[in-house]
């Protein structure tokens with residue numbers, strides 16, 4: 410009997426040394442991870458694989474479940490440390506050579522047995538490596554979608570233009586998830602700042618279709634219910650024509666071509682006027698002279 | 700005559716964004732005016748979302764077509780969803796079986812030069828639209 414797991418158990422320390430040496434020559438990234446941590450991970454993984462291989466040679470079987478769990482943790486921590494999925498796979502794949510060496514050096518092993526065991530060990534380690542890459546990619550997808558969500562919120566800033574006047578400059582594609590965020594952030598900002606007027610500027614929105622229009626109309630209606638007026642600005646000529654063809658009714662909505670125009674209207678409604686400071690100064694001086 | 704063609708799946712909401720970009724690219728390559736580009740892209744958005752939401756997913760075929768001296772873009776949206784029982788009704792402004800404005804289908808018809816819809820209940824829906832340059 411000289412199954413690969415027995416051979417690993419018998420030659421544990423030399424295989425471990427061989428494995429660490431293999432990694433040092435190929436993909437060791439000492440900038441990302443300490444030697445001690447690497448050694449500890451390698452030792453633990455070797456122990457888990459050896460134990461599991463005693464009862465099964467199928468890496469997807471129940472026997473390998475704790476090995477797979479451990480690899481999942483490794484995939485996650487490596488990802489966080491900045492390793493690529495390929496580098497993480499190499500960590501497992503570079504165990505093959507030392508194990509093959511140990512099998513080859515086993516006294517009295519028959520050539521047939523040697524080939525069988527090398528194939529079995531090779532397959533097990535390959536599949537574990539693939540599994541780890543899958544984990545790493547899955548984990549990375551998770552990180553990406555979380556970042557996307559964070560960006561959704563970042564890209565919808567509500568700005569205060571004046572006491573009582575808010576502006577929401579929208580930039581980019583308004584898919585439904587983001588439009589929801591927009592709507593909520595504007596409505597809560599209206600309450601927080603006790604604003605009477607909110608300007609939604611769509612200069613940076615490439616496509617206004619029925620879904621976007623519906624979200625805008627809903628937001629404007631909700632704002633109105635809260636006692637605030639909403640103006641829509643930044644409607645480019647091409648978008649204006651498209652809206653008309655689609656049949657979207659914006660007659661109840663106060664629209665302006667430019668954000669500046671909407672802001673001027675807002676100030677007028679609030680009873681403010683913008684005057685030229687120099688002229689004001691001049692007339693004040695005149696009055697003082699008189 | 701079809702000069703070039705391509706097929707894109709519509710199975711998730713990011714595919715709606717993607718096919719919109721495809722339509723914009725093709726329209727820009729054909730040097731469509733900004734207004735025409737916007738019309739084509741908006742119709743694409745409507746029809747792709749119908750394919751996804753009402754048709755339970757499908758695909759968009761995009762073709763560069765030529766008719767004599769004219770060139771244009773033809774889009775075909777196809778799904779194997781529930782189909783539309785009453786097309787005339789579906790094409791009416793404001794008609795919706797969902798919670799939309801009910802303007803997608805009729806609006807797309809107005810945004811494009813040619814519009815054709817075939818549907819069979821239980822089999823699916825195919826909408827073909829063309830915008831000429």
Ligand SMILES: Nc1ncnc2c1ncn2[C@@H]1O[C@H](COP(=O)(O)OP(=O)(O)OP(=O)(O)O)[C@@H](O)[C@H]1O
Nearest residue numbers: 619749753754789795796799800801802803804824
């Ligand atoms: N591909 C399709 N498969 C099945 N039914 C469809 C399909 N496309 C449209 N319909 C039906 O036609 C109706 C009208 O479509 P239309 O796009 O005009 O409105 P809507 O999608 O409900 O709302 P919106 O204004 O947001 O587009 C839909 O509510 C739906 O019942």
Ligand SMILES: [Mg+2]
Nearest residue numbers: 745749803804
């Ligand atoms: Mg629709």
